[in-house]
Amino acid sequence: MQNRCLFRARSAGERFCRKPAGLNRLRGRGHDAPSFLWPEKFLHFPANSVDMKAITFYNEGKDRESLKLLCEKEVIYFLKCVTGYLSKKSQILMKRLVGKMATIRDVAKLAGVSVATVSRVLNNRGYVHQDTRKKVEEAILSLDYKPNAVARSLFKKTSKSVGFIIPDITNPFFPQLVRSVEMVMKRAGYTILLFNSDEILENELKSIDLMVSKYVDGFLVVSNTLKKEHISELSLPVVCLDRVIGEEIPSVSVDNYAGARKAVRHLLERGCRNIAHIRGPAKVRTAEERLRGYRDEIRANGLKPYIVPGNYDLNTAMENALELFEKHPEIDGVFAGNDVMAVGAMKAASKLGIPIPGRLKIIGFDGIEWGTAVTPELTTMEQPISELGKKAGELLLELINGGKLRTSHYVFEAKLIVREST
Amino acid sequence: MQNRCLFRARSAGERFCRKPAGLNRLRGRGHDAPSFLWPEKFLHFPANSVDMKAITFYNEGKDRESLKLLCEKEVIYFLKCVTGYLSKKSQILMKRLVGKMATIRDVAKLAGVSVATVSRVLNNRGYVHQDTRKKVEEAILSLDYKPNAVARSLFKKTSKSVGFIIPDITNPFFPQLVRSVEMVMKRAGYTILLFNSDEILENELKSIDLMVSKYVDGFLVVSNTLKKEHISELSLPVVCLDRVIGEEIPSVSVDNYAGARKAVRHLLERGCRNIAHIRGPAKVRTAEERLRGYRDEIRANGLKPYIVPGNYDLNTAMENALELFEKHPEIDGVFAGNDVMAVGAMKAASKLGIPIPGRLKIIGFDGIEWGTAVTPELTTMEQPISELGKKAGELLLELINGGKLRTSHYVFEAKLIVREST
DNA sequence: CTGAAAGCGCTTACAG
DNA sequence: CTGAAAGCGCTTACAG
Structure with missing residues (x-):
């Protein structure tokens, strides 16, 4: 039998690429x-x-x-x-x-x-x-x-992938959003690069640089810190989600102002007269708008506003609500800036033995799943989260395919979901 | 002044690449x-x-x-x-x-x-x-x-990105996991490609193909359906998370069996004698292990097992718990296969007016944030989710850098967190 | 209908 | 210390 040897050994660690000697x-x-x-x-x-x-x-x-x-x-x-x-x-x-x-x-x-x-x-x-x-x-x-x-990708300057910058996937609002975006994009053959920014501008900018260098075909972003200057020079399709960044950048969001007014109106209809608002973090656009809606509706009804700070998180809201309820036993309604804080308020009330919805009615904002997990179930202004994501994805796809960046802003309505807490 | 014109017009739609005539x-x-x-x-x-x-x-x-x-x-x-x-x-x-x-x-x-x-x-x-x-x-x-x-990437055959296949980001267990993985990977300069598989094998395989074609440097996967045959031929670093796929594939998981026994033991210590288990979906390894732990601990104490099906989701668990409580009023303890189902059981109890922890004690598994949102707060077997993610990320990084795929399995302990429901 | 060649934007071994 | 050249694995306009 002939020797079919085809292999040749080299000394360890040796590397070569072309025309190896011999x-x-x-x-x-x-x-x-x-x-x-x-x-x-x-x-x-x-x-x-x-x-x-x-x-x-x-x-x-x-x-x-x-x-x-x-x-x-x-x-x-x-x-x-x-x-x-x-x-x-x-x-x-x-x-x-x-x-x-x-x-x-x-x-x-x-x-x-x-x-x-x-x-x-x-x-x-x-x-x-x-x-x-x-x-x-x-x-x-x-x-x-x-x-x-x-x-x-290298040849086509396109990668069949899009970025998605969100503040924090751990915030229960985002998983559903990510999921619905992924669904539309996947159907069109795109992969998602996910970036958690913690709302820190530097992180966002870094992520954007990375995306550009990877030839993403566009990206979605949820951010307050990002300004239009950061985006408009990119010549890359971008869609803002949840929060509008500027006239030039297409966006998909919810009418927070109207939703807030509707929420307060619901409490009024339920007979509340002393309605407090646990507001979201300062400088966050959604929080500002909801606050404004609350203020205007309260003012329009000649009532007195009670505003306590919150940070869109459970514990701060609970502590501040506790203080509020103790100081102002007349409070009979709470409009929380989001569902998580509403749950915080519910916990505070429960600690003080205030029956819900008997002596106190609470409404949240967002419509996350948590609301149905708690007892009593939470009344809320539901955002059409999946639709937001879907629309944003579709818009981005359109921009990617159309090439030219048309500017358009889609605004969805928040929907009152009455459950047990009001 | 000289004409500095450098531009030249062409008819619409015309394209060329090299040596355009003229x-x-x-x-x-x-x-x-x-x-x-x-x-x-x-x-x-x-x-x-x-x-x-x-x-x-x-x-x-x-x-x-x-x-x-x-x-x-x-x-x-x-x-x-x-x-x-x-x-x-x-x-x-x-x-x-x-x-x-x-x-x-x-x-x-x-x-x-x-x-x-x-x-x-x-x-x-x-x-x-x-x-x-x-x-x-x-x-x-x-x-x-x-x-x-x-x-x-093209030259180096590496992309400074890793994939992460999870069943569904909407399941509250995963956001934290994704976050912690992202944190380690980002620090090392890697980007995350996220894939929701819905536990469907075909989706997982598609995602893997995609990742391979994009030169990901490795990936993490949470899956029951994926078999080692699908992975071992890849010659790509892979780490399994939450669930072990095979001896050869490195993994990071939690000792579900021991955790389940500990959970049941806790109920026993609290005086429960008729302890039911709401089990997770069949064929899901974590669910099977928790069930086995429950069974063994119950058997070891000469008690009678009550097992109701569940699907790791709220509603199924609630309905089945409702039925269970009505049929078996003697039940005084519930070990739910996860926190979400535990909350379902709590809701069922609350509907029937069964006081918790007075007449019924409930313990969950996972340690997701929901547990602290509900009233009473949920006792649970907390998984060190962030550590799981961190470890998995580090392991993957090690594999990527080390080149050679060493096999290693890390098992974390679930930790009893006593809150108000027991 | 098909192939040779250039090019996408980098990196690296080799030869100065 | 530096540059020319080949190559990573594709796609496309051009010339048969």
């Missing part, structure tokens, strides 16, 4: 080897020595064992030399073992056509003869070839 | 233009006509106005021709207006060095003379150059 003397020695075997391409594993056992295996036709051993031993081998006259099955096997993906050239070679042709059938563009197409498709299948997205 | 006759006409201006590279905008106003502006030295007009009018212009002898300031301006990023070649040209040298200072590798480095850094700054991550 390699031009390398020839195939198998009876089916091409006469001249200049290695076009090869992989490198820091090697110690020729692995005789592997060679023996290989000579005995036990490809799998041989290759496995070589991979384990980290021996250099010359991929192209080998694939040049290995059986198709072994070729695939080898690539797998080595974690090397088949490329368009492999497919072309196997199908006996040019890479251009393969590309054409891949992209279904231009003319390809039926028979040629068939050959190519077979090659693709047998090599389990998957086009390399990175290479495609 | 262009070899194009010359620069500005006094500072190079003598021969073969366009190496240019951008195309479907154009209508030469914009004389833009040319006038340009001739008057009003670069900004000129360029703006041309961009608006979508006129072809020859980037390289122009950048060839435009002032540095105008160059930057132009690129910005056109949404074209500076490349390494622009930097090289501006600094008067080769791209290799620029690359060297960029990557801080190899020798670069101080003065050269300075020149390059200045060019980088003045062009606001950012290296293109995609091109780098």
